[in-house]
Every structure is written in C-alpha cells, then in structure tokens.
Amino acid sequence: MNTCDYTRDNMADLLRQHGINPTHQRIEIAFALFSHQEHLCADQVMAIVNAKHSETSKATVYNTLNLFQEKKMIREVIVDPSKVFYDPNTHLHHHFYNVATGELTDIDVDDIGLTGLPQLPPGLVTEGVDIIVRVRPTA
Template identity: 35%
Template sequence: MEHQVLQRGSDWLDGAGLRPTRQRLTLAALLVGDGKNRHVTAESLFAKVKEQGESVSLATVYNTLRAFCDVGLLQEVTVDGTRSYFDTNTHDHPHFYWENDGTLTDAPANELQIVQLPEAPEGTEIASVEVVIRLRPKA
C-alpha cells in the first residue's frame, strides 16, 4: 500500500485513540485510505484484505470492525437483522439497500423528511433513527 493511504488510516486510528496494530492499520487503510466514504460487510472487507495479499482472519476483521464502531469510527447499519454493513460516514443519514446485488449506499438526506416520531416509552429516550430504503428493479 502506498504511504499516503497508510498515513490516512493511521491518522484515522490516532484520532480515535486506537493503537495502530498491523491488522488495524491494514483495515483502516482499506476503509479510509482513499479519503472516500464506503459501506462494507465484514466478508467484503476480508476479501479485499486477501486481495491485497495481507494475512488477517475473518474473526479479526469482525472484531476490528466492532472496535471501530465502539470508538465512533464506523456506524453499523443492519439490514433485515441478517446482514450488517459498516459505514465510514458516521453522521445521521438515510441509506438505499439495493436488493438485486445486496449493496448499501447513501441516500440523499436533504430529501428525507421525518415529520413525527412516536413518543418513547416511559423511562427511555430515542437514541437514533435508522432509515433504510429498500430498492429493486421494477417488474
């Protein structure tokens, strides 16, 4: 990997106070090294690691993605309760889920209007609202 890509990954980890282990740095560089936001699954990131010729187990990828979420570097988006995507854009925003190929992309936040939410049950508060808009080709 080129120096600038690794440096972006290292800076990203440093900003969250995470020690840059070899595995974390490899994954961070793949996630943010080009400066673009992305949505990945653990499996797709694992495949990319293998493609780069790196040696990281799938369990390490899962654990590292969870650690990145825990410190606020990633946002986890669950689709159908069966598949988790990890988003490098941690600001509140809606998503499109493309059923035909199983990908997740950002949807335009400025076009979404949530007029009213139900009141939270007594003793609770709303922590967040996730909007996933499922898309498929017209029949």
C-alpha cells in the same frame, strides 16, 4: 479528510484520534474502509485486506469492525438479519438498499422528511433514527 487524502500513514493517526492502538491489521482494515468510501460487509473488508496481506483472520476483521463501531469511527447498517454493512460515513444520512443487487447507497438526510417520533418510554432518549428504503428493479 476527503477520499483522496486516505493513506495508511494517516489511518494510524485517525485510529489514535479515536483512542485505538494502530496495529498493522487495524490500519489495513481502516484503509480498506475509508479509502473505498463504500458500504462494505465484513467479507468484503477481509477480501480487500487479504489481497495485500493474507494474514488477517475473519475473527480479527469482525473484532476490529466492532471496535471501530464502538469508537464511532463507522456505522453498522443492518439491512436484514443476514446482511450487515459497515459505513465509514458517520454523518447523519439514510440508505437505499437494492434487494436484487445487494447494493447500499446513501440518501441525504435532507431528502427524507420525518414528522415525528412516538412518545418514548420513561427513562429513554432517542439515540438515532436509521431509515433504509428497500428497492428492486421494476418487473
């Protein structure tokens, strides 16, 4: 699906494909994430959902985002301990984080060269590498 294909109807199908029961609130949260195709924090998701349906609680939003992450529908991007974004793009990529504006944008995986990783402790495998390049305007 591309961005113009996202509807509430196919959000239910997307949830089912990931083994998630498509409740009304889950559909609205998925639609907020996927139709915007932006990096949103939980408060932004809640504001979008509640602009249309004011019955969704903060706990429901967080629980649903955690479920979506567990089912690999979205990625959690932690830019600092107090700022977490939810990214509907689950393909391999990295991010720029503008510390002045709070904006998170994608970096194509081919735009960053990684020459190697350290030796892993015994019994562990690499699950992924997330690179966040923090930027700010020049003074």
